[in-house]
Amino acid sequence: xxxxxxxxxxxxxxxxxxxxxxxxxxxxxxxxxxxxxxxxxxxxxxxxxxxxxxxxxxxxxxxxxxxxxxxxxxxxxxxxxxxxxxxxxxxxxxxxxxxxxxxxxxxxxxxxxxxxxxxxxxxxxxxxxxxxxxxxxxxxxxxxxxxxxxxxxxxxxxxxxxxxxxxxxxxxxxxxxxxxxxxxxxxxxxxxxxxxxxxxxxxxxxxxxxxxxxxxxxxxxxxxxxxxxxxxxxxxxxxxxxxxxxxxxxxxxxxxxxxxxxxxxxxxxxxxxxxxxxxxxxxxxxxxxxxxxxxxxxxxxxxxxxxxxxxxxxxxxxxxxxxxxxxxxxxxxxxxxxxxxxxxxxxxxxxxxxxxxxxxxxxxxxxxxxxxxxxxxxxxxxxxxxxxxxxxxxxxxxxxxxxxxxxxxxxxxxxxxxxxxxxxxxxxxxxxxxxxxxxxxxxxxxxxxxxxxxxxxxxxx
Amino acid sequence: xxxxxxxxxxxxxxxxxxxxxxxxxxxxxxxxxxxxxxxxxxxxxxxxxxxxxxxxxxxxxxxxxxxxxxxxxxxxxxxxxxxxxxxxxxxxxxxxxxxxxxxxxxxxxxxxxxxxxxxxxxxxxxxxxxxxxxxxxxxxxxxxxxxxxxxxxxxxxxxxxxxxxxxxxxxxxxxxxxxxxxxxxxxxxxxxxxxxxxxxxxxxxxxxxxxxxxxxxxxxxxxxxxxxxxxxxxxxxxxxxxxxxxxxxxxxxxxxxxxxxxxxxxxxxxxxxxxxxxxxxxxxxxxxxxxxxxxxxxxxxxxxxxxxxxxxxxxxxxxxxxxxxxxxxxxxxxxxxxxxxxxxxxxxxxxxxxxxxxxxxxxxxxxxxxxxxxxxxxxxxxxxxxxxxxxxxxxxxxxxxxxxxxxxxxxxxxxxxxxxxxxxxxxxxxxxxxxxxxxxxxxxxxxxxxxxxxxxxxxxx
Numbered sequence: 001x002x003x004x005x006x007x008x009x010x011x012x013x014x015x016x017x018x019x020x021x022x023x024x025x026x027x028x029x030x031x032x033x034x035x036x037x038x039x040x041x042x043x044x045x046x047x048x049x050x051x052x053x054x055x056x057x058x059x060x061x062x063x064x065x066x067x068x069x070x071x072x073x074x075x076x077x078x079x080x081x082x083x084x085x086x087x088x089x090x091x092x093x094x095x096x097x098x099x100x101x102x103x104x105x106x107x108x109x110x111x112x113x114x115x116x117x118x119x120x121x122x123x124x125x126x127x128x129x130x131x132x133x134x135x136x137x138x139x140x141x142x143x144x145x146x147x148x149x150x151x152x153x154x155x156x157x158x159x160x161x162x163x164x165x166x167x168x169x170x171x172x173x174x175x176x177x178x179x180x181x182x183x184x185x186x187x188x189x190x191x192x193x194x195x196x197x198x199x200x201x202x203x204x205x206x207x208x209x210x211x212x213x214x215x216x217x218x219x220x221x222x223x224x225x226x227x228x229x230x231x232x233x234x235x236x237x238x239x240x241x242x243x244x245x246x247x248x249x250x251x252x253x254x255x256x257x258x259x260x261x262x263x264x265x266x267x268x269x270x271x272x273x274x275x276x277x278x279x280x281x282x283x284x285x286x287x288x289x290x291x292x293x294x295x296x297x298x299x300x301x302x303x304x305x306x307x308x309x310x311x312x313x314x315x316x317x318x319x320x321x322x323x324x325x326x327x328x329x330x331x332x333x334x335x336x337x338x339x340x341x342x343x344x345x346x347x348x349x350x351x352x353x354x355x356x357x358x359x360x361x362x363x364x365x366x367x368x369x370x371x372x373x374x375x376x377x378x379x380x381x382x383x384x385x386x387x388x389x390x391x392x393x394x395x396x397x398x399x400x401x402x403x404x405x406x407x408x409x410x411x412x413x414x415x416x417x418x419x420x421x422x423x424x425x426x427x428x429x430x431x432x433x434x435x436x437x438x439x440x441x442x443x444x445x446x447x448x449x450x451x452x453x454x455x456x457x458x459x460x461x
Numbered sequence: 462x463x464x465x466x467x468x469x470x471x472x473x474x475x476x477x478x479x480x481x482x483x484x485x486x487x488x489x490x491x492x493x494x495x496x497x498x499x500x501x502x503x504x505x506x507x508x509x510x511x512x513x514x515x516x517x518x519x520x521x522x523x524x525x526x527x528x529x530x531x532x533x534x535x536x537x538x539x540x541x542x543x544x545x546x547x548x549x550x551x552x553x554x555x556x557x558x559x560x561x562x563x564x565x566x567x568x569x570x571x572x573x574x575x576x577x578x579x580x581x582x583x584x585x586x587x588x589x590x591x592x593x594x595x596x597x598x599x600x601x602x603x604x605x606x607x608x609x610x611x612x613x614x615x616x617x618x619x620x621x622x623x624x625x626x627x628x629x630x631x632x633x634x635x636x637x638x639x640x641x642x643x644x645x646x647x648x649x650x651x652x653x654x655x656x657x658x659x660x661x662x663x664x665x666x667x668x669x670x671x672x673x674x675x676x677x678x679x680x681x682x683x684x685x686x687x688x689x690x691x692x693x694x695x696x697x698x699x700x701x702x703x704x705x706x707x708x709x710x711x712x713x714x715x716x717x718x719x720x721x722x723x724x725x726x727x728x729x730x731x732x733x734x735x736x737x738x739x740x741x742x743x744x745x746x747x748x749x750x751x752x753x754x755x756x757x758x759x760x761x762x763x764x765x766x767x768x769x770x771x772x773x774x775x776x777x778x779x780x781x782x783x784x785x786x787x788x789x790x791x792x793x794x795x796x797x798x799x800x801x802x803x804x805x806x807x808x809x810x811x812x813x814x815x816x817x818x819x820x821x822x823x824x825x826x827x828x829x830x831x832x833x834x835x836x837x838x839x840x841x842x843x844x845x846x847x848x849x850x851x852x853x854x855x856x857x858x859x860x861x862x863x864x865x866x867x868x869x870x871x872x873x874x875x876x877x878x879x880x881x882x883x884x885x886x887x888x889x890x891x892x893x894x895x896x897x898x899x900x901x902x903x904x905x906x907x908x909x910x911x912x913x914x915x916x917x918x919x920x921x922x
Binding site for chain 2: 203205207214215216217219220221222223224225226227228229230232233235236237239240241243279280283284285286287288289290291296299300303304305307308309310311312313314315316319320321322323324325326328329330331333335358359360368369403404405406
């Protein structure tokens with residue numbers, strides 16, 4: 001810990017009401033990116049961010065894209081690893097408006113049913129509240145010490161909620177400028193309101209459509225039933241064969257490149273004690289469906305999966321129709337981890353399906369995307385510093401956890417810039433992100449700001 | 462053979478042009494039953510039939526129903542088993558009209574590409590042409606001998622092409638009048654243009670919908686993938702388990718009540734030499750999909766089957782969506798034979814599905830109908846007489862074959878009246894039944910009429 005950290009933290013505490021006021025100003029901007037009618041509000045949000053960062057000494061510019069602009073702000077002050085902070089100023093649409101207790105762009109302080117103080121507005125958490133924790137930490141540093149602790153570049157985009165269509169090209173076109181030693185993102189959540197978390201990996205994805213054709217037309221089961229192959233039966237056979245009785249995926253070479261977690265990380269994950277009751281209970285389930293010899297937390301975050309996302313064939317209307325369809329379709333996706341090779345898995349999956357196809361049936365595959373997994377090396381020193389800083393702030397050990405879903409920008413940073421990402425966020429499960437009455441806990445905002453101050457301090461040391 | 466049969470056959474030959482003329486008059490009536498606009502034409506067709514049968518000495522009446530009327534005609538002349546002949550005067554709609562080479566209700570003589578003379582019109586085969594083979598046989602008999610050979614009742618309905626909604630009730634309400642020793646139907650086909658066939662069994666049906674629910678909502682596979690059960694996966698497991706590697710249905714007690722065919726019938730079926738090339742080739746298939754130790758002809762006619770008629774779950778639109786659905790649905794049907802009990806099979810199927818369900822998933826079943834199979838005893842004497850008569854007419858052994866589909870009226874006759882049915886028909890595979898340019902071979906019409914004369918003669922002896 002550097003000697004000025006105490007003063008920075010004290011400044012954050014003293015200035016918290018003003019911090020909330022600035023966040024409120026940001027939240028009043030109706031920066032809904034998916035609706036063209038709100039383009040000028042998105043522009044206003046970009047200007048708000050650029051102006052605020054300029055006031056902190058950043059060289060901030062608003063860069064045009066084919067869509068909403070991207071704010072890039074640079075500072076070379078301080079010493080230590082050069083970091084790129086990524087976030088987004090755009091928000092989700094607000095409909096159904098009728099479900100909001102107060103207007104979505106009129107931020108207000110409120111309380112959760114169990115008495116936690118919170119900020120309610122569209123974007124309160126995702127991602128305006130979260131990025132302001134980082135910016136407020138920078139502000140306190142600048143105020144107390146006269147400069148920022150590290151060389152920091154911020155890239156705040158305006159299309160995250162509608163697909164980030166122009167971000168990939170922007171990163172590619174500005175690779176030299178954006179490539180830093182490490183990326184930081186504040187758009188993830190805590191484990192629970194008391195337990196900080198660092199997201200250290202994200203799963204990759206392979207998404208395939210499988211179209212099976214048997215007869216060249218639909219057949220009547222009275223005439224052909226028993227004699228003609230049925231593509232739904234073929235699909236059932238193929239799909240059922242994808243897992244063994246222990247929930248392990250049976251496609252050859254599927255697990256090539258999957259690493260075992262370090263024992264210490266396994267112990268950390270175990271300490272979270274994620275129970276089926278807690279995780280599956282709220283959606284009406286109770287039996288973990290993944291590999292039987294893995295903890296539930298591993299199944300959903302650090303282990304690869306196969307999933308059937310859709311299936312259709314034959315008659316699906318009301319009542320009965322005795323058809324044997326000519327075609328049937330399934331959508332299958334794989335979540336990948338570590339060094340699993342998406343293209344190799346795609347190829348093996350194709351072979352797996354073809355090997356189970358009757359001789360008179362054919363299959364066509366549709367490729368709907370693939371992305372490799374990203375995982376941060378557990379021995380990267382900045383990770384240890386972030387975990388330590390979070391423990392100091394929250395008084396509880398911070399846990400490195402894998403994210404089950406995909407965050408394309410993190411893969412892009414790795415692929416295009418060769419840059420690792422550390423994801424630290426303060427969202428909570430009850431934040432109603434993307435839903436009416438979105439909120440951000442005051443504790444998340446305040447201690448989140450203090451957390452970033454500690455993390456930046458630790459990294460600069 | 463009775464002594465007058467030769468004279469009756471000669472009369473049929475001499476009168477064939479007039480027979481065609483009468484069929485043409487019948488075919489000109491636009492008796493499309495499904496379209497209310499054609500109600501008066503249906504009435505006209507009923508009147509045509511009643512008038513013609515009255516002229517042959519039948520006591521013919523047109524009976525009202527909730528829909529189109531039913532013609533019932535009775536004659537007590539002759540001796541031997543009392544038979545009920547069932548047929549229908551209504552026809553399918555004619556659209557798309559543009560595909561007809563000539564107007565559908567202007568019957569004409571034409572030739573098939575390989576030179577067979579035929580009658581072209583809507584209903585030429587189904588069922589006006591077929592029922593007229595029976596009526597013309599009666600006419601020749603009456604003309605030559607002065608009376609009909611057997612006590613005959615005809616029931617000619619007008620709603621077969623739109624579901625026979627009022628037939629079941631009519632049969633039930635008039636059971637005493639309609640119950641005879643045996644029913645005859647002329648609405649089936651020959652094996653091929655040279656080989657006559659008697660349809661001796663029809664498969665029954667059990668139709669079930671299976672709704673599997675796992676989570677109480679759709680889940681995101683990034684968050685829940687690997688941890689949450691997927692109802693499509695559950696369905697795949699259940700459906701795939703329905704067959705063993707030899708294509709045999711694995712549901713316990715499924716084959717209870719299934720009889721082995723007599724060796725002589727097996728030999729007859731084998732002599733038909735139905736090849737996968739002939740049967741499956743035209744629809745783009747080549748590998749029989751049923752029980753591996755059964756002939757293809759058995760698979761599609763005399764063996765019970767399980768079939769998946771439809772399936773749907775999750776995302777089925779264009780492209781990718783990484784959803785884990787909460788629900789998925791499949792439609793499953795079983796074709797039954799012999800003494801299989803529909804309700805027992807339904808119950809066993811429910812148990813089979815429930816036994817494969819994860820503990821946190823539920824299933825609901827929808828019942829979309831069931832009907833037992835019907836099969837004529839192979840030692841019923843009228844069957845032997847019909848087979849013999851057909852062999853005499855066509856110069857080739859007639860084969861008793863099972864119909865793969867269901868013919869509800871045959872089940873109704875058995876259930877309501879305790880009456881067996883012999884089905885003899887002269888349709889051919891290229892008759893374009895229900896399609897534009899429907900036709901009936903002149904040979905089918907002429908030799909079909911002669912066949913009925915021989916059958917009635919044999920039964921009366």
